[in-house]
Amino acid sequence: MGSIKDIHGAELQALTSVIDFTGLRxxxxxxxxxxxxxxxxxxxxxxxxxxxxxxxLATAQSLVPPELEERISFRLVDAAELDxxxxxxxxAFLSWSL
Amino acid sequence: xxxxxxxxxxxxxxxxxKKEGVLLxxxxxxxxxxxxxxxxxxxxxxxxxxxxxxxxxxxxxxxTLRLGLFxxxxxxxxxxxxxxxxxxxxxxxxxxWVGVSIPNRVAERVRASAPPFDxxxxxxxxxxxxx
Numbered sequence: 001m002g003s004i005k006d007i008h009g010a011e012l013q014a015l016t017s018v019i020d021f022t023g024l025r026x027x028x029x030x031x032x033x034x035x036x037x038x039x040x041x042x043x044x045x046x047x048x049x050x051x052x053x054x055x056x057l058a059t060a061q062s063l064v065p066p067e068l069e070e071r072i073s074f075r076l077v078d079a080a081e082l083d084x085x086x087x088x089x090x091x092a093f094l095s096w097s098l
Numbered sequence: 099x100x101x102x103x104x105x106x107x108x109x110x111x112x113x114x115x116k117k118e119g120v121l122l123x124x125x126x127x128x129x130x131x132x133x134x135x136x137x138x139x140x141x142x143x144x145x146x147x148x149x150x151x152x153x154x155x156x157x158x159x160x161x162t163l164r165l166g167l168f169x170x171x172x173x174x175x176x177x178x179x180x181x182x183x184x185x186x187x188x189x190x191x192x193x194x195w196v197g198v199s200i201p202n203r204v205a206e207r208v209r210a211s212a213p214p215f216d217x218x219x220x221x222x223x224x225x226x227x228x229x
Contacts, residue, residue: 002182002183002187003180003181003182003183003187003188003191004180004181005178005180006178006179006180007179007180007181007216008178008179010176010177010178010179010221011124011178011221013176014124014174014176014221014223015122015124015223017174018122018172018174018223018225019120019122019225027111027114027115029107029111078107079107079110079111080099080103080106080107080110081110082107082110082111082114083110084110084113084114085114086113086114087113087114087115087116087117087119088114088116089114089115089116089119090115090116090119090120091115091119091120091121091122092111092114092115092119092120092121092122093122093124094121094122094123094124094125095124096124096125096126097125
């Protein structure tokens, strides 16, 4: 019982129509429970997913498949307090988040 | 988040991005999401309050364009469909969403309908370039 968001995969299709993630280091802002993260992470070099809600972050971490564990890292932080090193990402992704 | 908060967050994101880096923004857009049962439209959600939140976000984004942090390069809209196992689950899920409600007549129509039970939402995807 439950629901499936984006049953037709329209989000990933749209994303990849506007960016080629190959080799990119991506900052995902407001990753929530990681619904989008695991859909595109395999296309990237790496993803740093930030999320201010600890419960959502824990869920996101628990849902990462083993083959993506080295590629995705999570941080418990709000975008308003982001303090990543300057010029350290090729792309940032706001996923239904601000 | 208020526009000032959006600008603050985007300024920090801008700093973390490489020169000529890319910012992707994906968020819901008008018109209001529709509810469908068995592929037939039952009606629209009331997203009046939620769209005010979206407008505040867009105002913050626009301010970063005015400040010369980013430039809009691509923009497209598409629909995202969320499918529920039952009509009650659909109605209960919407009750938990911030700034969104389902009018009684729409809830009644979808409950009287048959699967699949869907919410179809218009989404805006924008690609910005770091300046």
